[in-house]
Each structure stands twice: as C-alpha cells, then as structure tokens.
Amino acid sequence: MTAVQLRLGRTATLSGQGQRRAEGRAGGLLALPAAIYFGVFWLLPFLSAAYLSFTRYDLAGMPEWTGLDNYRKMVEDPGFWNSAQVTAAYTAGSVIPSIVLALAIAVPLSKPGRLNGVLRGLMMIPAVMPLVATSVVWRIIYADGGPANAVLGLAGLAPVSWLTDDGIALWALVIMVTWKHLGLFVIILTAGLQGLPPSVYEAAALDGAGPVRAFFSITVPLLRRTLLFVLVIAVVGSMQAFIPAFLLTGGGPAGATEVLPYYMWSNAFAFERMGYASAMAMVLLALLVVLSLVQFRFLRGGGDE
Amino acid sequence: MNGVSRRRLLAAAALAPVLAACGGRAEPEAPADGVPRGDLSVWLHQTRAYDAVFTPLVEKYTREFREVGVKPLYIPVAQLDTKLLTAFTGGSPPDVFRIGGWTVPGHARKGRLAPAEPSLSGGYDKAAIDSLTYEGKVYGVPTDYTLCYLYYRRDRFAEAGLDPDKPPSTWEEVADYSKRLTSADGEKVGLQWILGNPQWTVMQLLALVKGKGGTILSPDGSKATMATDAGVAALRFYAGLGNAKLSDPLSAFGLFAGGKAAMLVSGLFAMDLLPTLNKKLESGKVYDIAPMPRFDAGPAVVPAYTWGWAVADKSEIRHTAWHFIDYLQRPDVAAEQLREAGSLTPITGWEKLEGADRKAIEIMAASAPHADFGPRTPVWAEMAKALTDAGDAVAHGKKTPEQAAQDFDQAMRLAL
Structure with a gap:
C-alpha cells in the first residue's frame, strides 16, 4: 500500500494495480508533448510522403494514385542513378577522411592542458558557422585566383577550376564539408577519449606496449561506440547534404555534384513532381535505415561506456 | 423546422466555410465605379537599374490612386520561380508578379494565372504576346523582351588580327574565329x-538545332527529337x-567581361550588365554586338524570350492588379525603362523607342521576324x-x- 498524491491534493491509498495505473496515466501525460511533437512533425509528414510516393502529384489539384509507378520510373531514370552514384562518392569521400582526420587530431587534443582547451574551442568555429555562410566563403576560396589556387601555386602546381571542372567539383565540395564538420567530430571523439580509463593504458605500458600499439589495441576498440555515433551522424549527414551542391555548383558541372537530395529538390520544386520526389525520399530513408543498422551490427559491442 | 434538426443545422453551419473553400470560387468582379482600390502585393526580381525606375513609379501610382497600396517584394531572379511555386501551392500567391514567358504553360495548365483583361493585350508585339499565351488565352503582358545577339570583344579581335568591324555572321565563321582567338593553354x-544555365542552354541549343533544320521537341510537344542528325550535329x-x-x-558573362572569352551569346540586358562587371567595357569601343549567326545555307534562328506581368487567379483585386500593370506599361514608362534600365517593353512600335543603344534596337528589329521562343511545353x-x-555533358567531354x-x-x- 502506497500513498499517492492525486490531482486535487487528496491523499489516497492504492493497491499495487491501482498504483501502476496511476503511474501509467502520469507517464502518459508527461510523454504527451513529446508524442504530439513526434506525431505532428515526424509521423504525419512521413505518412504523407509515403502516401505521395504512390501518387502523381504536381502541386495542383489532388494527388492521383499510381501505385508503384514512381518506383518503376526511378529504375529507368538515368538522373536518379547518376545522383545515387554521386551521393555514394560524396558520402565515402567525406565520411572516411573526416573520421580519420578527426581521430588523428582528437588523440593529442584529448590530453590535459590549457593550450589544448583553446585549440578544441578553435576547432569548433567552422562547425558552428552556418552552412550557407560557409558555402559563400568557400565560393571565394575556390574562385579563379582565389586562396585555393594560391596554395596550389605555392606548391608549384597549376591552378584548377575547382567548381567548373567536372572531375574536381565533387571533391571541392568534399573538402569544404570535411573542413566544416571536422571540429564537431574532434570534440565528440575527444570526449570519448577522455572517458577511457587510464589504468588500461598504465597496464599496457607496464606490458611494454608502445603508443602505436596502444592506439590500435586499446584506444580504437574502447572507442567503438563513440566512433559508431560519429560514423552514423556523418553518413546520415552526408547522404542528406543539399546546401553545398545547391549554393556552390547547382548540381553541375554536367551533373557531377548532383547529389540525391538536390535531385529530389529539383523534382519537387522545379519540375513539380512531388510524388516522384517523395518516392526518392522513401528510398533514401530506407537506404539510411539499412546503412545505420549495418553500422550498428558491425561496430556495437565492446565500447567506451 | 421543416424536418431539419438543430444538430444538422449546426453541422451545416460548421462545414460551410470548409465547403466554400473547397468549392469553385466566383471570379472577383470589377468595382462598379471602375476605381482601383485595395492592397496589392507585387513580386518581382530585383535589378538595381530597374529599381531606379520601378520605385518612383510605384510612389507616383499610389499618389495618383490613393485607395491603392502597393507592397513590392524583390526576390533574386534565381529564387523567384521557387518562391512563386511555394506561394501557389500554399494558396497565398501575390496579386501581381513577374513571370518568365517560358513558365506560363506550366502555371496556366494548373489554373494559377488569371487571363489578361482583353483591353490590355492589344497593344503589344504579337510574338511577345504569343509567348504568354496558352491554349488560346493570354495570361500576361510582356516586359523585358529580348532577342539574342552575338557579343564580341573588339580588343580581342584586334589582338588576333581579326577585323573588329567584321564580326562573324555564320556559325562556321564563329568556329573559325574561335580557333584563332583561343590561346595555346x-x-x-x-x-x-x-x-x-537551363534558360541559356535552351536558347543557345535552339539556335543550333533549328539552324541545322531540326527541333528540340516535336511540333506538338509530345516527344523529344534531339537524337536526330540535326540534334547530334548541333x-x-x-x-x-x-x-x-x-x-x-x-x-x-564574367569571362567575357574579363577578356577570357571573346564572344558570347546574350540578350539586350547584357549591355547594362557588362559595364557593371568591368568599367572599361564600352560598347562600340571595347566590345560590340552583331546579329545572331546562322549556319551556311541554314535558316536564320534568333532565340528570344520575354518576361511578363501576370496576375494570380486567386487575387481578390484583379481589376486593381491589371490597372496597376497597365500603368507600368504606358509608352512613356516603357521609354524610361529602356533608357534607364535597358529593359524593353514590347509595346506596338517598340522599334521606335528612344533612349537605348540605337544599334541594338535596329539589330533586334531586323531579327524580329526570325524570333524563336523555343518549345512551348x-x-x-x-x-x-x-x-x-x-549540353554540359558534351561540353565537358563526358x-x-x-x-x-x-x-x-x-x-x-x-x-x-
């Protein structure tokens, strides 16, 4: 028998079952705002998009049910396959270097010291800059005669057309987003590294393990969960990237930077094919869920908890 | 209550606004006294030169017609279409807006545009009005009309030993001159x-494909026809x-202004744009214009486009909207727009408008019979x-x- 404070200030004595019911009601009430938020801003749009993906809807009149037509069309659409390939290259090209570089920077920065604290703060500056502002800055950096070509000149290399050469433009975007997200990944990995128990390193040192051996045999395995988190947000972020292509290259040259979110946007808001764009969004969502599950499958276990 | 229960009556009252919103909407009638009134929202793309004409005009109009308020919204040209689309989809479009003639069929087919009042569409260049027409109805009045020219750098021609007074008149000559103007690197x-750029790509390739005797789409617009001898050659x-x-x-535009490119296909507006990119660019001295080239023994094809002023079908004050547009299109205003902003309003007799570069107007007038607005789809x-x-794929060799x-x-x- 437990005393439960009820709404009107009365104190009542309830059985175990009654208490569970009351707690359930209270829990439900507390969860209600989050449930409403989830329902209105996630579930409804998701269900709408899922429904639209089976329709032909040109932003006028009512959507017309077409079954799997949009999905069939996607298979035949060379624009979709081009953007899927571009997205895959963009994701691989930005995620792997970002994480490797972030880890390389985080290891020394995770050590105590005032200078390291300042450097960690500085690393975050690009991450907190709005992506639109970043894109404008990098447009200047990549201009003919801009800082990027000046750096190449100092290295004795010929200038390149960063944003108009179809073989380079995608990598120009990759460099920009790597620079942008590096600081955030460094901070997350630094936090993970600082949480690792020093006693393990002390034991390894006593056993004669050097810094390289300790890094690969202790740091990386113990940091798996943090790495998994960084990997998942990096992959999801890269596969949803839209602004760099929209602002720096407009998907060009010759479709070389037309990532899937940009192609979806074109279909939705330039061609007014909302049904087809929704179908692509569903495919992208499914792909992200599968990729995230695979990442969890391979990297979970062990951990830096 | 003759069999109608109170509950049913309440339900009907509650549903009335919803049913009204879903049902067909009566076309707003012009006021009996013909006096324009109401607050007009006007969306247009911004150029500094045009602002200098448009802003005083709005002030003058609202002083003259005191019951009208005009709220302009300037939108970068690259975002205008998207913003209009989202406004249409959201059910809150502006009353008056500038619209590219090439987008009229798409919007008109979806019932987003109000047909122009018949009295307004009479005094314009027929080709320009046709480009704002869809299935026999006129949906706007033309403004900022242009035909394409060949822009060329006289200084670069002279450097290459070419006569700056003899620009190429055929595409074959353009190719030959280009070889001589291209540096080793x-x-x-x-x-x-x-x-x-989609709009410019259509115009550039239109000149080449039609010049070779082909088309981009079949005449009825039902299929693409680029995989033909003419399309491939273009x-x-x-x-x-x-x-x-x-x-x-x-x-x-930047490459031409900086001298890296010696020739460029562009419209009348570039005459105002180029000196803003490079102050040394003086028409007739540093650069010049020539009629669009044609292929040897091929037909003359001069790509053209026009913007238009249009009114949303949902506007509740259409009469005021068209009244305001009519005010913007008066001959004296057209002359001022041409003089101050290089924007040609194709009113009947536009060839005689004073103020613009005479050569540019003469070339346009001579080219007008060959104006081609491209596929209307x-x-x-x-x-x-x-x-x-x-176009980009072949240009990049992909x-x-x-x-x-x-x-x-x-x-x-x-x-x-």
Missing part, C-alpha cells in the same frame, strides 16, 4: 557558351567551342534541365553527342 577562348558543334573548365562566378523546366545535362542526344530523348520520354 586554353585560358583564352573565342566563343564561350553560358554553361549550366551538340557536336556546341562541344567544339569554348572551354568548359574555365571558371567565373558569373559564368560566361508545360514541362519546360524538365526539358531545360535535360537539355542542360546534355558523353558523345549521340549518347547525350539519346539520353535527352529518354529523359523527356519519362517527363512527357
């Missing part, structure tokens, strides 16, 4: 296409000029994108002309 070229010619890897934030944006993909033409036709099969 490819950093300086002859003609540079405007790449990556793409091959397109790939053979300029250097796709040259970079400038303002595309070929409700899927213009998709066509332009697919054509840009094809695809052969045959492959690019086939891919264009395939993309259009999915769209049409």
Whole structure:
C-alpha cells in the first residue's frame, strides 16, 4: 500500500494495480508533448510522403494514385542513378577522411592542458558557422585566383577550376564539408577519449606496449561506440547534404555534384513532381535505415561506456 | 423546422466555410465605379537599374490612386520561380508578379494565372504576346523582351588580327574565329557558351538545332527529337567551342567581361550588365554586338524570350492588379525603362523607342521576324534541365553527342 498524491491534493491509498495505473496515466501525460511533437512533425509528414510516393502529384489539384509507378520510373531514370552514384562518392569521400582526420587530431587534443582547451574551442568555429555562410566563403576560396589556387601555386602546381571542372567539383565540395564538420567530430571523439580509463593504458605500458600499439589495441576498440555515433551522424549527414551542391555548383558541372537530395529538390520544386520526389525520399530513408543498422551490427559491442 | 434538426443545422453551419473553400470560387468582379482600390502585393526580381525606375513609379501610382497600396517584394531572379511555386501551392500567391514567358504553360495548365483583361493585350508585339499565351488565352503582358545577339570583344579581335568591324555572321565563321582567338593553354577562348544555365542552354541549343533544320521537341510537344542528325550535329558543334573548365562566378558573362572569352551569346540586358562587371567595357569601343549567326545555307534562328506581368487567379483585386500593370506599361514608362534600365517593353512600335543603344534596337528589329521562343511545353523546366545535362555533358567531354542526344530523348520520354 502506497500513498499517492492525486490531482486535487487528496491523499489516497492504492493497491499495487491501482498504483501502476496511476503511474501509467502520469507517464502518459508527461510523454504527451513529446508524442504530439513526434506525431505532428515526424509521423504525419512521413505518412504523407509515403502516401505521395504512390501518387502523381504536381502541386495542383489532388494527388492521383499510381501505385508503384514512381518506383518503376526511378529504375529507368538515368538522373536518379547518376545522383545515387554521386551521393555514394560524396558520402565515402567525406565520411572516411573526416573520421580519420578527426581521430588523428582528437588523440593529442584529448590530453590535459590549457593550450589544448583553446585549440578544441578553435576547432569548433567552422562547425558552428552556418552552412550557407560557409558555402559563400568557400565560393571565394575556390574562385579563379582565389586562396585555393594560391596554395596550389605555392606548391608549384597549376591552378584548377575547382567548381567548373567536372572531375574536381565533387571533391571541392568534399573538402569544404570535411573542413566544416571536422571540429564537431574532434570534440565528440575527444570526449570519448577522455572517458577511457587510464589504468588500461598504465597496464599496457607496464606490458611494454608502445603508443602505436596502444592506439590500435586499446584506444580504437574502447572507442567503438563513440566512433559508431560519429560514423552514423556523418553518413546520415552526408547522404542528406543539399546546401553545398545547391549554393556552390547547382548540381553541375554536367551533373557531377548532383547529389540525391538536390535531385529530389529539383523534382519537387522545379519540375513539380512531388510524388516522384517523395518516392526518392522513401528510398533514401530506407537506404539510411539499412546503412545505420549495418553500422550498428558491425561496430556495437565492446565500447567506451 | 421543416424536418431539419438543430444538430444538422449546426453541422451545416460548421462545414460551410470548409465547403466554400473547397468549392469553385466566383471570379472577383470589377468595382462598379471602375476605381482601383485595395492592397496589392507585387513580386518581382530585383535589378538595381530597374529599381531606379520601378520605385518612383510605384510612389507616383499610389499618389495618383490613393485607395491603392502597393507592397513590392524583390526576390533574386534565381529564387523567384521557387518562391512563386511555394506561394501557389500554399494558396497565398501575390496579386501581381513577374513571370518568365517560358513558365506560363506550366502555371496556366494548373489554373494559377488569371487571363489578361482583353483591353490590355492589344497593344503589344504579337510574338511577345504569343509567348504568354496558352491554349488560346493570354495570361500576361510582356516586359523585358529580348532577342539574342552575338557579343564580341573588339580588343580581342584586334589582338588576333581579326577585323573588329567584321564580326562573324555564320556559325562556321564563329568556329573559325574561335580557333584563332583561343590561346595555346586554353585560358583564352573565342566563343564561350553560358554553361549550366537551363534558360541559356535552351536558347543557345535552339539556335543550333533549328539552324541545322531540326527541333528540340516535336511540333506538338509530345516527344523529344534531339537524337536526330540535326540534334547530334548541333551538340557536336556546341562541344567544339569554348572551354568548359574555365571558371567565373558569373559564368560566361564574367569571362567575357574579363577578356577570357571573346564572344558570347546574350540578350539586350547584357549591355547594362557588362559595364557593371568591368568599367572599361564600352560598347562600340571595347566590345560590340552583331546579329545572331546562322549556319551556311541554314535558316536564320534568333532565340528570344520575354518576361511578363501576370496576375494570380486567386487575387481578390484583379481589376486593381491589371490597372496597376497597365500603368507600368504606358509608352512613356516603357521609354524610361529602356533608357534607364535597358529593359524593353514590347509595346506596338517598340522599334521606335528612344533612349537605348540605337544599334541594338535596329539589330533586334531586323531579327524580329526570325524570333524563336523555343518549345512551348508545360514541362519546360524538365526539358531545360535535360537539355542542360546534355549540353554540359558534351561540353565537358563526358558523353558523345549521340549518347547525350539519346539520353535527352529518354529523359523527356519519362517527363512527357
């Protein structure tokens, strides 16, 4: 028998079952705002998009049910396959270097010291800059005669057309987003590294393990969960990237930077094919869920908890 | 209550606004006294030169017609279409807006535009009015009308030993001159296409494809026709000029202004744009204009476009909206727009408007019989994108002309 404070200030004595019911009601009430938020801003749009993906809807009149037509069309659409390939290259090209570089920077920065604290703060500056502002800055950096070509000149290399050469433009975007997200990944990995128990390193040192051996045999395995988190947000972020292509290259040259979110946007808001764009969004969502599950499958276990 | 229960009556009252919103809407009537009144929202793309004309005009109009308020919203030209689309979709479009003639079929087919009042569409160039017409109805009045010219740098011609007073008149000559104007490292070229821009790609390729005797879409607009001898030859010619890897934030306009490109295809507006990019660019001295080239023994094809003023079908004050538009299109205003902003309103007799570069107007007048506004299709944006993909792909050497033409036709099969 437990005393439960009820709404009107009365104190009542309830059985175990009654208490569970009351707690359930209270829990439900507390969860209600989050449930409403989830329902209105996630579930409804998701269900709408899922429904639209089976329709032909040109932003006028009512959507017309077409079954799997949009999905069939996607298979035949060379624009979709081009953007899927571009997205895959963009994701691989930005995620792997970002994480490797972030880890390389985080290891020394995770050590105590005032200078390291300042450097960690500085690393975050690009991450907190709005992506639109970043894109404008990098447009200047990549201009003919801009800082990027000046750096190449100092290295004795010929200038390149960063944003108009179809073989380079995608990598120009990759460099920009790597620079942008590096600081955030460094901070997350630094936090993970600082949480690792020093006693393990002390034991390894006593056993004669050097810094390289300790890094690969202790740091990386113990940091798996943090790495998994960084990997998942990096992959999801890269596969949803839209602004760099929209602002720096407009998907060009010759479709070389037309990532899937940009192609979806074109279909939705330039061609007014909302049904087809929704179908692509569903495919992208499914792909992200599968990729995230695979990442969890391979990297979970062990951990830096 | 004759069998109608109170509950049913309440339900009907509650549903009335919903039913009214769902049902057909009566067309707003013009006020009996004909006096314009109400608050007009006006969306247009911004150019500094046009603002200098438009802003005083609005002030003058609201002083003259005191019951009208005008709220302009200036939108960068690249975002205007998207913003209009979201406004239409959200059910809250502006009353008056500037619209590219090429987008009229797409919007008109979806019932977003109000037909122009018959009295307004009479006094304009027929070709310009036709480009704002869909299925026999006129949906706007033209403004900012242009035909394409060949812009060329006199200084670059002189450097290359070419006579600056004898610009190329055929595409074959353009190709020949381009070879002589191209530096060994490819950093300086002859003609540079405007790449990556759907509207300009359509106009540039239109001149080439039609000049070769072909079409981009079939006359009824039902299928793509680039994978033909004419289409492939046009793409091959397109790939053979300029250097796709040259970079400038303002595309070929910037390259021309900086002297890297010696020739450019563009419209009347560039005469005002170019000196803002490079103060040394003086028409007739540093650069000049010439009529659009044609292929040897081919037909003359002069790509053209016009913007228009249009009114939303949902506007509750259509009479006021068209009244305001009519005010903007008066001959004295048209002359001022041409003089101050280089924007040509194609009113009847536009050839005689004073204030603009006389040579430019004379070339336009001579080219007008060959004006071609390109395919009139409700899927213009998709066509332009697919054509840009094809043009850019051959320019960058990613695809052969045959492959690019086939891919264009395939993309259009999915769209049409």
